[in-house]
Amino acid sequence: MTPPARHLSLSSEEDAALRRLELGAGINVKVRLRASIVRLNASGMTVPHLAQHFGRNPQSVHNDLDRYEQHGIPGLMDGRSSGPPRRITPELDQYLQEKLAEQRLWNSDLLAEALLERFGITVSRDAVRVRLLALGYSWKRGRYAPGQVPDPDVIHEHQASIETLKKGHWTANSPSSF
Incomplete structure (x- = not known):
């Protein structure tokens, strides 16, 4: 039937x-x-x-x-696909936060390398950048500034070079010819 x-x-x-x-x-x-x-x-x-x-x-x-x-x-209509599983897990989030708490300048490339070395996981720098934004971090331009107070002995030893550099000339220790 x-x-x-x-x-x-x-x-x-x-x-x-x-x-x-x-x-x-x-x-x-x-x-x-x-x-x-x-x-x-x-x-x-x-x-x-x-x-x-x-x-x-x-x-x-x-x-x-x-x-x-x-x-x-x-x-x-088709529903939205959930996509592939996240590579950056909460454990990796914790590791990223620990790395960023260090007295060091980090960028997304360096953090991606650190994740590869520590966990063996390849993560693109863009994925790291997006995850850092989600964690509340924002990118600021790096600048040259001492991370800690310079040693006075080192400053005294190189004072002549420092003064020459401030004037925009070659340092006292650099070769005189180009």
């Missing part, structure tokens, strides 16, 4: 909305296909004929019709 033919009935507004989906530029190909299946079924085409016409499994056609019956036009 064959199951009875399945036919949806559409109002003129529903048919017009499905037609706009079918012909709409920038609409996902799968959504356009599902809209066509629903419209052709409503016009009298059976599920086996639709499956043969579109080269699909009859169960897939039934699934498309079920989606439309249950959710209307939004049911024809």
